[in-house]
Amino acid sequence: MSESKRLPPQFGEWIDRGSPVRFTFEGAACEGFAGDTVSSALHAGGALMLGRSFKYHRPRGVHSLANHDVNAMFEDGTDTNIRADVTAVRDGAEYRAVNTVGGLANDRLRIMDAFSRFLPVGFYYKTFHRPMSLFPFWERQLRSAAGLGKIDGNHKRNRTPKRYDWCDVLVIGAGPSGLSAAIAAARAGASVVCVDENARPGGTLSYAYGSEPAAQGRLDELLKAAASLPNLSIRCNTLAAGYYADHWVALVDGGKMTKMRTRAVVFAQGAAEQPSVFRHNDLPGVMLASGAQRLLRRYSVRPFESPLVVTANADGYRAALDFASIGIHVAGIVDLRPDGEPSDLDERVKAAHITIHHGQAVYEAVPRDGLVGIKAAVVCPLDKQGELDTDDGLTIACDGIAMSVGWAGADGLLYQAGGRMKYSDEFEQFVPETMPAGVFAAGRVNGVFALDQKLIDGERAGLSAAKYLGLSSPSTLPEARRGPRSTHPYPIFYHPKGKAFIDLDEDVQLKDLVNAETEGFDNIELLKRYTTFGMGPSQGKIANANTVRVLARLRKQSVGETGVPTSRPFWHPVRMDALAGRGFHPHRHTPMHSFHESHGAVFMLAGDWQRPAYYARPGRSREECITTEVEAVRHQVGMIDVGTLGKIEISGPDAGAFLERIYTGRFTNLKVGSTRYALMCDESGVVIDDGVVARLGEDRFYATTTTSAAASVYREMQRYAIVWGMNLTLVNATGLYGGMNLAGPFARRVLQPLTDIDASETAFPYMGMREGTLADVPARFLRVGFVGELGYEVHVPANCAKHAWDALVSAGGAFGIRPFGVEAQRVLRLEKGHAIVSQDTDGLTNPFEAGMEWAIKDDKPFFIGQRSLRIIKKRPIARRLVAFSLGAGYHGNMPKECHLVIDHGKIIGRVTSIAISPTLHEPIGLAFMPAEKAAVGTPFSIRIDDGEMVAARVVKAPFYDPHAARQKM
Amino acid sequence: MPLKLLKFGLSGKYAEPRMFRTPEKMRDTYDLVIIGAGGHGLAAAYHLAKDYGMTNIAVLDKGYIGGGNTGRNTAIVRSNYLTPEGVEFYKESVRLFSQLSTELDLNLFYTERGHFTLAHSDASLRTMRWRAEVNKHLDVNSEVIGPREISKLCPYMDLSCGGHAPVVGALWHPPGSIIRHDAVAWGYAREACRRGVEIFQKTAVTGIDIVDGQVTGVQTSRGPIKARRVLSAVAGYTPRITKMVGIRTPIVIQPLQACVTEPLKPWLDQIVVSASLHIYVSQSSRGELVMGASLDPYELHSERSTLDFVEGLVDHLLDLFPFLGNVKVNRQWAGMSDMTPDYSPIMGTTPIKGFYLDTGWGTWGFKATAVCGTTMAYTVAQDDDHHLIRPFNLSRFGDYTLVGEKGAASVGH
Amino acid sequence: MKIMTCPINGPRPVQEFVYGGEYRPMPDEPAASDAQWADYIFNRSGEPGLSREWWYHAPSGTWFIAERDNVKDVVLKTYLFDRANPPRAGKGATP
């Protein structure tokens, strides 16, 4: 690489010369210092070309050095799309530019630049689709040409916790206005956090005022004042990525996100310098003046050897002086303004022997071979209309062009916060018009450019925020003057040979905008979508403002009328692992979880719960395990953990009446100590839940719900209790109790020795409910029969549930007790013909279709869904849930749940449940059938995988123990 | 290089004609006013002009062409719905979309990527099978596949899902596609204009005139227009329009958000959807990952973004693709979704004579754009609901005959 | 994250709340025609404006009414439901 551009130590530099850093770029060894960014270190080493452009693969170099462009996007083998301009250089890193074929210097795709005339705006919409059959080929070509970095499939997720934080006033931007605002608010007593995306505070003070010794002292003063305020913290390297409702701001530093809740926000993010548009304005060496100054002041790097400064404001003059101060020969100042700079900067520049060309502009940059830099600029006079007189060009030799023709407020977040902006013709900039409560702007976003005025404006904003928070503040606030006007209305110059860039990210040229407008894309959003300006990684930070000017001119309307594209989060892109944080996915475990784990349970998710699907046994298939569990229940005894069911206690004088309104059935006549099936519909008459209601006392009921509906049923019960004005109390006991269902012919013999209740059939009959103890812990016993055997469902306080479970397991040992999972339970209940809500019903099933008319007591004055069901009942019921069998002799391929019933080539129904019954040794199931084909004995055909048709027949449910004798043993 | 590009390059002059033009003045009377220059309104205009010779049509939009949800969606086109009515309808749309670039002579970047709906539980696998069976019956390519086949098609996916909710299978739908959404609107607009339809942007409808139950005209921000037929295709703005004509609907507006990453070299071919994780993702032709999640949980007429959305989305995305941690999210946005209780659209004739509705597109309506063009054109021209959309008439709510697509539409797009 | 003010627990992040839909008094059941009933079941006043709606603070189990500008997403006030003095139905400012 060429000679070093590093300067001797400079005042205020950000690098630590004591800590050298070594790395490679495109395979070549490079060095820099701690404190350098990758780009500053490379530029210091003489590497001016840092990347290739997205579409035409043109060489690109340092431009803004502020993350306002992505000319330098690197990968390092682990990370991709690294923004080299603002990423601290890492010792030992191996950087490469993204999106090249064969390396940066010899990128084979650089020929794209020669083809660019064949690739006009939106070309891809008009080609490749005839014939359509070839498009997949073209699409592959286009896709691999597009895209920037490559992913690394082995990259490990970084699980960094997120933080929450809060403050009274958040100041975004630690430049002069931001610091001044933060200090003023903190002095008024507010707790203040001031963030800045840069490595150090200072904003413009850290680069733009290098030639003004007085200004340099200001930063020290501000920082000293800030340091003396314990209620003010300044956080650098911290990006305010997005503003969200109620002053919720995403702050990202490094790989971590902090979610800041603040009571007021001061936006003091300054402004993004905007380029002049001319031919070859994108090549290495053409820089924003502020970018060159950042190189110079922060990193002590010579941006160029002999630059031309093109400007329309005082900042350009300052930049020229800056360059001169370190001995750079300035090839001249080209000032677009006919009268030049009104301030004393004019004199100072002249004193430095820099030639000034008034009323002129750069028409084109003259590239070096291979476009790797520039060697001259062609400068032409501007007439009164702002048009260039291109016949009268003057070629000035230079190796760089520093552009300082205007600024656009960094107002993205301000827009997101609901700030309304209007275009100021005086300042040629959008400035705040109205602000929502608690939102303030200061400094250049507010159109204030002079340093002393920025300090005043910051103070005003800080005090206004304090006042908004009710803190004491002076009755009259200081007021700053906007200006001076720092932005040229139209620094944009057409060249017939093109290659005048509007958007560097997307390689959008001036002529693309013109052509797109001609094609009818004549408002800012349509233009954006067609040309893709502003859609790249830097989101138009240095493209939007010029585009709006171009469109305004084409449409012969004002910039204000033309408007800006909508601002959306993020200000800069944010890594996904910072957004995701730790990745927190809670699962719920029942008290018996450790038992399940140690007994080989294979878990399934039921909402947030983990439930045993079945208990795996070595050398046995899943089916065999399930069958064994079923058989244990049918022949000995089994136990299932039902702690996940919803459990709700309803007590109070209106409890019974309430349940009658909630459920379709009757409950006021339920005897104390009894249970009853409970079916719930929504207002439209759709079945949404079922469970069991037990009466604990005259005014006390206990209801269970399905696992998945536990939270919503309780919630809706609470709402109805309020709306109906009923006198009752609801307690959500779901997590309070563990639950287990002990079922099988030996259930009583297992249970009785462990309990103080009389578990006999006469003392505690089927559908009864008792309260007592189990293994010395308080327990509720419900005799329910979902699985169709003698059974006791026992609910005990959650902290004792494992104890009770273990006691039953050991007592059951002698009877061959076996834990069973959800799969076995599904088979058992299917043998009984019981439907599962949400498996055997869908989002539109009413009770008539589900065969649950018996659970509806329509002689009540009201229940949820009643009125709708009366309407539905007036019409023919279209489908019914039926039980079916494939016949005992069936040994063919098994249908699966959701296979369809087909009749004469039409879908007429669907299997909702199916299993080979281990008890009956035949395939049985439930299915929806058309009402006219639902009669017992009706044959039908199920189409299974591969289109085979399987014959089935509607049968009577239940399949097993039709008189429920076994439940009542 | 295709010939067309050569011509572009060699001609030197930019010869492309204007795609759509705005006439100087609105006429006093049109045969039909279409409210909304989104894909749906424009497609209907195009088909009315092309298929029925009806060209005295004004399409009005308060914003710009395609500026509503047409320009905000994640452009997933598929037909693997759940109900036979839905499948027939979306299947026709996919057929039309697959030929649309040729039909409109504009490359819409319609690319078949294949569409996974992942199942993380046996309950969702059951719904997948239901969909697959209905799909296959109606000749839609769709099947349930297991983890091994998923891995083969998309090797980057972590099927253990970080151990959180392992993938147990998927509904695989090879015709699932993505397309350049904006271009669809532009193509219809251009071809409708070419046939005489007039499009007025920045023209808001502020009222609808009705006499004796018959539409007679509309009030706009640029003055009144007489018309005896009005088609409302305004998606997230539907309740404002139905209020103007005094009809009530179940439509509730809720925001749906989306986001994109920085561009990456191609690595993800398919569209991946997981309803359990509430996410979906595809990689655009430009290389960005285009991602979304479920609907915002409450009514809101706003296109604001939230941080919660992108946090939750990305968290789950990293469960499936853990190596994306260092990829950056660039931009987020939102659209206003016109939700119905059964996740099916509301289309066709209404109790008001001459007033036609095309709404209820929620989070899924972009893929219907093409078929809405043909069916709404038929419906308006004949004043009779096209047979494909008859199940979706507003009257189904009074009749309790909903078309339940929730199982196939939520998060699925 | 939005802030919602629970009348019992004060301002809390909106994640703690469940939206309960527009506040809609049930029509008089026997008197309502089938069409009126279906209208109540399915239709909503979906237009933008000030809406009175149900919200539920899940950790504490509190149902309440919020008056919200559903365009700006600004919660104007929240209060417990009072049967004696129920909220007005539909969109629009409280008189």
Ligand SMILES: Cc1cc2nc3c(=O)[nH]c(=O)nc-3n(C[C@H](O)[C@H](O)[C@H](O)COP(=O)(O)OP(=O)(O)OC[C@H]3O[C@@H](n4cnc5c(N)ncnc54)[C@H](O)[C@@H]3O)c2cc1C
């Ligand atoms: C983030 C997001 C992702 C989505 N992803 C998908 C997806 O992947 N696949 C899918 O199929 N669907 C998806 N959708 C849904 C899909 O975008 C929409 O259903 C579809 O685009 C609706 O199209 P439209 O033409 O009906 O409405 P829009 O495109 O919204 O057009 C309606 C137009 O009406 C105009 N308008 C409104 N009021 C008035 C008035 N008073 N006067 C004049 N003009 C008016 C508006 O300005 C607008 O331009 C998604 C939606 C969102 C928000």
